[in-house]
Amino acid sequence: MEIGLNHYLALSAILFSIGLVGVMRRKNLLLLFLATEILLNSVNIAFAAISHYYGDLTGQMFAFFVIAIAASEVAVGLGLLIVWHKRHGNIDLDTMSTMRG
Amino acid sequence: MELYLYIALFAPLVSSLFSALFTATPKKMFTGVVASGLIISALVSSIVLLVHILNGGGVVHVELMTWMETGDLYIPFGFVVDEVSVTMMMVVTLVSSVVHVYSVGYMDHDKGFNRFFSYLSAFVFSMMVLVMSDNFAGLFIGWEGVGLCSWLLIGFWYHKESATWAANEAFIMNRIADLGMLIGLFLIYWHTGTLQYTEAFAAMPSLNTEIVTWIGIFLFIGAMGKSAQFPLHTWLADAMEGPTPVSALIHAATMVTAGVYLVVRSSPLFDLIPHVGLFIASLGAFVALFAASMALVNRDMKRIIAYSTLSQLGYMFVAAGLGAYWVALFHLMAHAFFKALLFLGAGNVMHAMHDELDPFKMGGLKKPMKWTFIMMTLASVALAGIYPFAGFFSKDLILEVAFVEHHFILYTVLLFTAGLTAFYSFRLVALIFHGEERYKLFGVHPHEAYKFMLIGMSPLLLLAIIAGSFKMTYFEMVTALLPATEYHIHSHLTFWIMTIGTQLFVGLSILYAYKKYANSSITVPNGTSKMENSFVYKMLFNQYYIPYLYQEYFVKPYRELSTVFWEQVDMKIVDASVDGIAGIVYGTGEKTRAMQSGNLSTMLKWMVAGTVGLLSLAVVFGLAARYSGEIKTILSGLGV
Numbered sequence: 001m002e003i004g005l006n007h008y009l010a011l012s013a014i015l016f017s018i019g020l021v022g023v024m025r026r027k028n029l030l031l032l033f034l035a036t037e038i039l040l041n042s043v044n045i046a047f048a049a050i051s052h053y054y055g056d057l058t059g060q061m062f063a064f065f066v067i068a069i070a071a072s073e074v075a076v077g078l079g080l081l082i083v084w085h086k087r088h089g090n091i092d093l094d095t096m097s098t099m100r101g
Numbered sequence: 102m103e104l105y106l107y108i109a110l111f112a113p114l115v116s117s118l119f120s121a122l123f124t125a126t127p128k129k130m131f132t133g134v135v136a137s138g139l140i141i142s143a144l145v146s147s148i149v150l151l152v153h154i155l156n157g158g159g160v161v162h163v164e165l166m167t168w169m170e171t172g173d174l175y176i177p178f179g180f181v182v183d184e185v186s187v188t189m190m191m192v193v194t195l196v197s198s199v200v201h202v203y204s205v206g207y208m209d210h211d212k213g214f215n216r217f218f219s220y221l222s223a224f225v226f227s228m229m230v231l232v233m234s235d236n237f238a239g240l241f242i243g244w245e246g247v248g249l250c251s252w253l254l255i256g257f258w259y260h261k262e263s264a265t266w267a268a269n270e271a272f273i274m275n276r277i278a279d280l281g282m283l284i285g286l287f288l289i290y291w292h293t294g295t296l297q298y299t300e301a302f303a304a305m306p307s308l309n310t311e312i313v314t315w316i317g318i319f320l321f322i323g324a325m326g327k328s329a330q331f332p333l334h335t336w337l338a339d340a341m342e343g344p345t346p347v348s349a350l351i352h353a354a355t356m357v358t359a360g361v362y363l364v365v366r367s368s369p370l371f372d373l374i375p376h377v378g379l380f381i382a383s384l385g386a387f388v389a390l391f392a393a394s395m396a397l398v399n400r401d402m403k404r405i406i407a408y409s410t411l412s413q414l415g416y417m418f419v420a421a422g423l424g425a426y427w428v429a430l431f432h433l434m435a436h437a438f439f440k441a442l443l444f445l446g447a448g449n450v451m452h453a454m455h456d457e458l459d460p461f462k463m464g465g466l467k468k469p470m471k472w473t474f475i476m477m478t479l480a481s482v483a484l485a486g487i488y489p490f491a492g493f494f495s496k497d498l499i500l501e502v503a504f505v506e507h508h509f510i511l512y513t514v515l516l517f518t519a520g521l522t523a524f525y526s527f528r529l530v531a532l533i534f535h536g537e538e539r540y541k542l543f544g545v546h547p548h549e550a551y552k553f554m555l556i557g558m559s560p561l562l563l564l565a566i567i568a569g570s571f572k573m574t575y576f577e578m579v580t581a582l583l584p585a586t587e588y589h590i591h592s593h594l595t596f597w598i599m600t601i602g603t604q605l606f607v608g609l610s611i612l613y614a615y616k617k618y619a620n621s622s623i624t625v626p627n628g629t630s631k632m633e634n635s636f637v638y639k640m641l642f643n644q645y646y647i648p649y650l651y652q653e654y655f656v657k658p659y660r661e662l663s664t665v666f667w668e669q670v671d672m673k674i675v676d677a678s679v680d681g682i683a684g685i686v687y688g689t690g691e692k693t694r695a696m697q698s699g700n701l702s703t704m705l706k707w708m709v710a711g712t713v714g715l716l717s718l719a720v721v722f723g724l725a726a727r728y729s730g731e732i733k734t735i736l737s738g739l740g741v
Binding site: 020023024027093094096097098 | 698699700701702705706709
C-alpha cells in the first residue's frame with residue numbers, strides 16, 4: 001500500500017486529537033507543554049505533507065517557522081515553570097488559581 | 102425709529118439677564134435699580150414711538166432675522182410698531198415700570214429679591230414680543246413666554262404648597278387653551294399659507310366661511326385661556342397666591358388682556374364672522390356678571406380685585422365681539438391703569454397688615470394709610486365708571502356699543518354688572534379704610550408704604566384720572582388700523598337719560614356699599630349670621646362650586662386614571678419589560694460565572710470547546726456556501 005497524502009493527514013489529525021486530549025486532561029504543567037508540542041507538530045506534519053503534495057515549498061517554510069516559535073515558546077515556558085516550582089514547590093495546574101475571580 | 106424699537110424690545114431682556122446673574126446671591130439693591138432703569142428706558146422708547154405714530158410717521162416694521170425657512174414656510178423674527186401695538190407697548194412698559202419701581206420697596210425683605218426682578222423683566226420681554234410681533238408664530242412665542250413667566254411668578258414663593266398648586270393650575274389651564282390656539286394657527290397656515298398678519302388677513306375673505314369660523318373659534322379658545330374666560334376662569338383667582346406686584350402687572354394689566362389683544366389684532370378675521378363675534382360678546386357679558394357676583398361676597402382682598410379684573414375682561418370681550426375693537430382696546434388701556442393701581446394699593450395694605458387679606462379684619466385704615474386710601478378710592482371710582490375718571494369713558498362706551506348695536510340683553514346685563522362693580526369695589530374700600538379699627542384686635546400696627554413706592558404709583562393715579570380725556574386722540578390714531586365706527590346714540594334725550602341714569606345707578610350702589618359696610622357695627626363674620634347661611638351666599642362664596650366640580654369631575658377621575666395607568670401599564674408592562682431585560686443579563690451572568698473559576702485546566706477545556714464550536718460553524722457555513730444552489734432548490738420545493 002502506498003503511503004499517500006490522506007495517511008499523513010490522518011496521522012496529523014490523530015496526533016492533534018491526542019494533543020488536544022492532553023491539553024484538556026493533563027494536570028501537570030510540564031506534560032501540558034508536551035501536549036502543546038504534539039499539537040504543534042501534528043500541524044507541522046500536515047503542512048509538510050500538503051506542501052509536498054502541491055509541490056509548493058511555502059508549507060514547509062511555514063513548518064520551520066512553527067518549529068522556531070515552538071522552541072522559543074518552550075524556552076520561555078520552561079523558564080516560568082522553573083520559577084513557579086521554586087516558589088510553590090509544585091507544578092500542579094489545579095493549584096494555579098491566583099486569577100480566580 | 103428702529104433703534105427705539107430695539108430698545109423697547111430688548112431692554113427688558115437685558116434687564117432680565119442682568120438680574121439673573123445675581124439670583125443665587127443675597128439681595129442686591131442695584132439689581133432692582135438697574136432693572137427699573139432698563140424698563141423705564143423701554144418706556145421712554147415706547148413714548149418716542151408713540152409720538153412718532155401720532156405725528157403720522159407711519160408704521161415701523163423691522164425684520165430682525167429669518168427664523169424658519171423651509172419650502173413654502175417662511176417665518177421671520179419680524180416686529181411691527183403700528184397703532185395697535187404701540188398702544189399695548191405703552192400699557193405694558195408703563196405699568197411694568199411702575200411695578201418695577203414699586204417692587205423695589207415691596208420685595209424689600211424678600212430673600213428672592215434678585216430672582217424676582219429677573220422673572221419680572223423676562224415677563225415684560227415676553228409680553229413685548231407678544232404685542233410687537235408681526236406674525237402669529239412670534240405672537241405664540243410671546244404667548245407661551247408670558248405663560249411661563251406667569252407660572253414662575255405665581256409660584257414665586259415655591260415653599261408654599263398653595264402657591265405651587267396655583268402656579269400649576271394656571272399653567273395647565275393655559276395649556277388646554279393654547280392647544281386651541283395652536284390648532285387655529287395650523288388652520289391659518291394650512292389655508293392661507295402664511296402666518297404674517299397682513300398676508301393672512303388679506304387671504305381670509307376668499308376662504309370658505311366655515312373655515313374662517315373654525316379659525317375664529319380656535320383662536321378665541323386660546324384667548325379664553327389667557328384672559329380667563331368661563332369655563333377656564335378658575336386659575337385667575339388662585340393666581341393671587343403670587344406676590345402682589347405680579348398680580349398688578351400680569352393678572353390685571355397685561356397678560357390677561359393678551360386674549361383681548363389677540364381678538365383686536367385679528368379684527369379682519371372676526372369681522373368676517375359676526376356670529377362668532379356675537380358668541381364672544383355673549384360670553385363676555387356672562388363672565389362680567391358671573392365674576393362680579395362672586396366678588397360681592399368674597400373675603401379675600403386680592404381675590405375680589407381679581408374677580409373684578411375678570412369682570413372687566415368680560416366687558417372688553419363684549420366690545421371686541423360686537424366689532425368695536427377700538428373700544429375694547431381703549432377699555433383695556435384704561436383698565437390697566439386703575440386696576441394696577443388698585444392692586445398696588447392692596448399690596449400696601451397687605452404690607453401694613455402683615456399679609457392679612459381679609460378686609461373684615463382691617464377697618465379704619467384711612468388714618469395710618471392716608472395716601473393709599475386716596476389712591477385706592479380714586480382707583481375704585483375710576484373702576485366704577487364715575488365721570489370724569491377713566492372708567493367712565495371706556496366702560497360707558499361699551500354700554501353704548503351694546504345699546505347702539507341693539508343687543509339690549511347684553512346692555513342690561515352690563516348695566517347691572519356696572520352697579521355690582523361699584524358695590525363690591527366700595528365694599529372693599531369701606532371695609533378696609535372706614536369704620537371701626539378692627540385690626541387692633543389682632544395686634545397689628547399698620548404703617549404707610551415707603552415714599553418712593555407711593556411716588557412710583559402716582560403716574561397710574563394720574564392716568565386713572567385723566568386717561569378718558571385722550572379718547573378722541575386715541576380714536577383718531579387707532580382707527581388707522583381698526584374699523585372706525587363711532588357709537589353715538591342718535592337721540593340726545595336717550596343719551597342723557599342713559600348716561601345720567603347709569604351714573605345715578607352706580608352712585609347709589611356706592612352709597613349703599615358705604616352705608617352697609619362703613620358703619621361701626623361690622624364685625625369679623627363667624628359664619629353664624631343669617632346672610633352667611635343663605636343658599637345664594639354659600640353658592641357665591643364657593644364660586645358656584647365650580648372649583649369643587651373641577652376637582653371632583655376632572656382632577657379626581659384623571660388622577661384615578663393615572664393611577665390605573667401607573668399600576669397596570671407602567672409597572673406591569675413598561676417597567677416589567679425593562680426589568681426583564683436586566684434580569685436576563687444578570688441571570689446569565691450568574692449562571693456563567695462558574696466558567697471563570699480561575700482554574701487553568703477548566704479554562705483550557707472551555708478554550709477547546711470554543712475552538713471546536715467555531716470550527717464547526719466554519720464547516721457548516723462552508724458547506725452551505727458550496728451547496729447553496731441545492732439548498733435553494735430544496736427550500737423552494739418546500740414552498741418557502
